Amino acid sequence: MADIVKIVVQATIAVIAFAAPAFAQSGDAARGQRIFRACAACHSLEPNRNMTGPSLAELWDRKAGGLASFPRYSTALKSSGVTWDDKSLDAWLTDPQHFIPGNQMTFPGIKDARQRADLLAFLKDATQPGHAPAASAQQGNQMGGMMGMGGGAVPNLKTLDPKDRVQSISHCRDTYRVTTTDGKTRDFWERNLRFKTDGGDDGPQKGSPAIVPAGMMGDRADIIFAAPGEISGFISSGC
Numbered sequence: 001m002a003d004i005v006k007i008v009v010q011a012t013i014a015v016i017a018f019a020a021p022a023f024a025q026s027g028d029a030a031r032g033q034r035i036f037r038a039c040a041a042c043h044s045l046e047p048n049r050n051m052t053g054p055s056l057a058e059l060w061d062r063k064a065g066g067l068a069s070f071p072r073y074s075t076a077l078k079s080s081g082v083t084w085d086d087k088s089l090d091a092w093l094t095d096p097q098h099f100i101p102g103n104q105m106t107f108p109g110i111k112d113a114r115q116r117a118d119l120l121a122f123l124k125d126a127t128q129p130g131h132a133p134a135a136s137a138q139q140g141n142q143m144g145g146m147m148g149m150g151g152g153a154v155p156n157l158k159t160l161d162p163k164d165r166v167q168s169i170s171h172c173r174d175t176y177r178v179t180t181t182d183g184k185t186r187d188f189w190e191r192n193l194r195f196k197t198d199g200g201d202d203g204p205q206k207g208s209p210a211i212v213p214a215g216m217m218g219d220r221a222d223i224i225f226a227a228p229g230e231i232s233g234f235i236s237s238g239c
């Protein structure tokens, strides 16, 4: 039974692969922009705006692992010898781990050749200088704003409402009490609060950490500081 399924799957893949060259020329950029939502949590199209992954601005003809402002490339990507063009990007997006084993992009790939062609048609234009669509369009239908989980959806933490700005944090037994600048206090089980930093343009002001809901259940949050040195000084102990 399993073998039959395997044969059918392989046959399907073969048909798609056979059809691929026909699609390669005729990607639909509008459809591709929607597919890019799968990338936008980790990749921006603005120059040097790096998130989990490097900015994809000016991607064509770039050496893999070659964006100087991105400090987190894997050795696998940097030493791959790949230069990004229509062909290498198609292979990469089909199956990143197969194309460059050991790279750190946690994305399984897009098996549908048509979808890849659409995505590449979009990217080829949108990665050119000055052609990136507005950030809100890039985020598409991802859960935007404060509920955003991916980097692409994080709000700018310098312009927050008082209710999202942390005034003080105290720790008592297994509980953090978080008071925001609107005067409200909320208790969190200590395992449900995470402390993070963002020293970049979207990060909070120094000494004024932000609180951002995390997860779907409403019981968790991230507190984001401007720098790691702020964290323990901000938290008082006592009940």
Ligand code: HEC
Binding pocket: 036, 038, 039, 040, 041, 042, 043, 052, 053, 054, 056, 059, 062, 063, 064, 065, 066, 067, 072, 073, 074, 075, 076, 077, 084, 092, 093, 102, 103, 104, 105, 106, 107, 110
């Ligand atoms: C979960 C986060 C994540 C998602 C989703 C993701 N990527 Fe990536 N991507 C990364 C990371 C991290 C790297 C760097 C990998 C390394 O150094 O090994 C990367 C690297 C790349 C590179 C190489 C860039 C360079 O400068 O060499 C390209 C191209 C790329 N991604 C395109 C895409 C596209 C297109 C999508 C959507 C189909 C996508 N990625 C989805 C995280 C992600």
